[in-house]
Amino acid sequence: MSTQCAICLCDYTEPVSIPCGHVYCLKCISDHILSSSPDGFAASCPTCRTSFCIVLPELKSLPTQFHRYITPSIRRVFVEPEAFKRKLDALEARNGALERENRALMAAVAKEKKDLQEARKQLKVMGKKITRVCDSNRSIMPPSKRPRLDADSSSSAIATARRRLLSSANLEAFARAHSTKRSVWNPFAGAQMTSRSR
Template sequence: MANECSICLSTFKDPVCTPCGHIYCAICLSGHVFSASTRDNTALCPGCRTPFPVVIPELTTLLEHLRRFIIPSVRRVYVDTASYQKLQNRFSAVKRQVHDLKHDLNHAQTTSLAQKRQLEEREYRWTGAYNELVRTCGSKEKQLAQAVDMREEWRRRHNTLLETNVSKEYELKKEARAWQTKYELLKARFEARARAQKALRVRAPRPRAHQ
């Protein structure tokens, strides 16, 4: 990271810069210089191994708060660690937010899959019920069509029978009128014959009684 020391791998604390441009913590670079074997009062950069001059006086001759300035070729630099820390905190917050969003996304996808399966199951059940209803309606429509056809057949038979009955009734009435006419004629003949016989009996003389 740009704001981390490559020696301690932490945020810069009192950063200093070597002549080659690499930045380290002052205490880390001092420890590196003191622990390394130097030749001709020079040390190697921990990053690129570029030599730079150093002066190593006796530490007991210096005050403690001046010991960090024992490397004259190393200059102090300003690194905005506060802004970096804010960015780091923001990055961590964004990273946590991304993690939470991924978790929510996975949960939403899992929930969506479960809801999709439920909807598919409902669709399957509703499709089966719909198909069964269609088959039932088809059967009922067929039965209704058969009933309508039967009704039409009975209506035609009824009309045929009605026409036949009307025709027979007409023939029977006609025959009844003919028989009534014959009956009237016979009745008139019988009445005329009866009157004639009665008239003959009235005209015939009565036999005399013997004295």
């Protein structure tokens, strides 16, 4: 579409369109109609010479169902090429950015799906290993992670048991030494006893 009127050869001022589709300035086409229309009811396009009506029939004389088909022959056109070009460029840039973002998101979703499927496979394999129950110690721990009872670990277990016995004996001695005169229950002695005064 041209940005200049074919009559005045200038940029459009109040552009209007006639039924054949050509666009002119409102003042230019009005002057053309006034100078070229012999009867005032019809005019011809200055470019293609197609005839068009310039008078609308009165709507009261037409049935109601035809009213929506009656449109004026000369209609206002809203053309601002520079503003539209800027908007178009901005929209194309935004569209390109959105398409790039969409491709990146689709790739990320595909990667997440693949990782999720791999994790499900690993979980299934690990679940089978973990649910094996060892009959010897009723452990649900996988065999590779069970503690081994060899000579070093058994000696350390004995040492730990000795420490616990000694600490409980020390607590019993402490309770006997610091008890009051009244009859009290001593959890370490295992029976009721009367303690000495200090």
